[in-house]
Amino acid sequence: MSIVLVLIPLGILLVAAAAWAFLWAVNHDQFDDLESPAYRILFDDDEPPPSDPPAPGEDS
């Protein structure tokens, strides 16, 4: 049973770490916009522009 003497402090440490991570996230604007990032992932950032249409009278 004395294992709880190790496990309980360990548990509290983990909670403290989680709380710290949460507060860090709040302070670093991670919760400011919960909508746009969900869409942002759907867009390709670097879609290449279509090659310029050849100007009239110009042969490649």
Add this chain to the structure above:
Amino acid sequence: MCCPGCAAAAQVIEQAGLGAYYRFREAPGQNPEDLSPAEPGSLEVFDHPALSEDFVQIGGDGEHRATLALEGINCAACAWLVEQHLGRQPGVRSVAVNLASHRAQISWSGERVRLSELLRAVAQIGYRAHPYRPDQQEQLLAVQTRAALRRLGVAGLGTMQVMMFAVALYAGAFEGIEQKYRDLLRWVSFIVATPVVFYAARPFFGSAWRDIVRLQPGMDVPVALAIGSAYLASGWATLRHGGEVYFESVCMFTFFLTLGRFLEMRARQHADHSTRTLLRCAPHSAVRLTRSGEEVVPVRTLRPGDRILVRPGATIPADGRLLEGRSSVDESMLTGESSPHAKAVGDSVMGGTSNVESPIVVRVSRTGADSALSTIVRLLDRGQAEKPAAVSLADRVARYFVAGVLVLAAGVAMLWWSVSPDRAFWITLSVLVATCPCALALATPAALASATTGLARRGLLVTRGHVLESLTRVTHVVFDKTGTLTEGKLVLTKCTTLRDVGTERALTLARSLERRSEHPIARAFRTAGRSDAAGECEVTAVRADPNQGLEAMVGGRRHRIGRPDYVTALAQPGETPKPPSEEGLWILLGDDRGPLAWFQLEDRVRPEARAVVETLRGEGIAVALLSGDPSAFVARLADRLGIEVAIAAATPEDKLQHVRALQQGGAVVAMLGDGVNDAPVLSTATVSLAMASSTDLAMTSADAVLLRDDLSLLLDARSWAARAHRVIRQNLTWAVLYNLTMLPLAALGYVAPYAAALGMSLSSLLVTLNSLRLSRDPRTGGRSP
């Protein structure tokens, strides 16, 4: 494509490789005509040091940062497009568009690009961007929301942890546990619960203290009392190795309440964001005339005595007198009157109104705090201060409940003190804990949060808490005509030809004549009869006579369109023909041989208006119409919709008086409005609603905003409010009954600690689940889209 401009924009988008916009957009973008035109040179004004220091923060190595408020953002595709387009401008370092608040954070290097160029880049793809500086109230709200989120996180994590220890303690209580392990578990619970009580629950203590000082106990008093006493008692028990601990109840209670308040706050912030943005974007620039010519200057630098040029379609930046030119001015924003006013030299014009027809020169007389717009804002503040306070049901219950519990606890303490002093402390505490108003405190916020979410999904944004409660008690509904019952723009409804011209030909002529005008009447013709392929005819030598009409040469003949006497004056002096009927606004078209055709224009009534008025009257609610419009149209509209009371030509003061008189007679007034002139009366009415198309001032002073232009939302809101009211009653009844049953048992010392904690949790859970029913749409039976 509606115009070559759109086609060009689409081409720009395609060529820049941003075609993904068309795949991801959820709704077609706004039409260019919906956005007010940008005045030439008006963007450069933001490079002016006097203005830019307000908006732009300059960091090290020439980095400039600013927040832009964006107009016309509808969906993620728009946000993405703006982000990409801005990101590709030279000198831009980073762009992030927030979809929820319609803001963009942008940073750029000051040497390579100027702010006005970035604003122009946004305008190029069809959106409008304004530099934006959040006002103090908004900054405060943002700070508060963040603090609430931190508290919520701490409470949540703490609760999970303490619950885990509590399971071990429960098991120990049933199966037996060694004293040293029990004490260890109690101690760690104590440690974890401490930040929850002292950090997460601190707002409850603060507001409870304020309530006590003001001798007006609200819901926070029993909440603070329960949290405080349960925590102290448990701490005492831990130190003394006896009694019972309630740490898990303390934490859970704190967490649920913090969650409820957080959701409420979030909804309010969202509403604030959408309404506040544009209010801060009043006209920034003005064209000042100096001896050396025109210069574009920030409005703030205008002084009384300056001469300013106002182009057609632009907003007049300050109050003043007309020096040169003739035009008509649309004052609907201030007075609610639908038709523009003719202004001649010497007439006064008000800041915030817009110039309709031709360029004018104005001498500034009053600016800033003295201007007419500011006066209305002051009226608004007064209205808000005098608004009858809506006392929520929960607060009324809480007042009695708190007093009752405190008196009872004191009585129990005294009784037990005389019977057996060593048990008195524990039993008094168990009375306080057992009667912990957990469910009572959750009853109202849970139901309101749930109903607010449901309504927001249907398109009604509730911004103030009392709306749902007050809506059920409404006895009078007051409409403001402009834009609430009608669609707010003139529509061509009839065309009667007078000579041997076809209807098509008459329409084509009228459209061609009116093509270049920005007058509301001209806009009605722009969409009329567009289906025909005849196109438009060649028009030359167009001349606008303010408040009279237009004159132009078509096919070698002089044509006029406008007021009947103005049109007939062109032909040989003759009788001015009578309009075919009294209804609506009649416009005559004619050439130098006499009148050609009549056009009837009307501000069309919203299709659902009639049904809404009928339903309201069927429910025994008096419906009234107060309008700033002086025309007979008001009475006719009321008649057609079956509204009993209709008052035309009402000034903002009149409206305020009327609503106050009703309220003094004991009426609960709901007011629906949309103009700046409505703002004071909106803030006085017990419940006020603004339409989505409203001016921003009206939106901020309203308790709720209709996100869709659909009056039937009013009925939805009422039925929802009625349901919410029922649920709140059920919740409160349950909570009070539960606490009343527990009270005598606890007072007699019969309540086992697990039973009290379990009962409390189950009771709260029941209340929460009952409230969740409200977020469902009653008609679809499930979640609304």
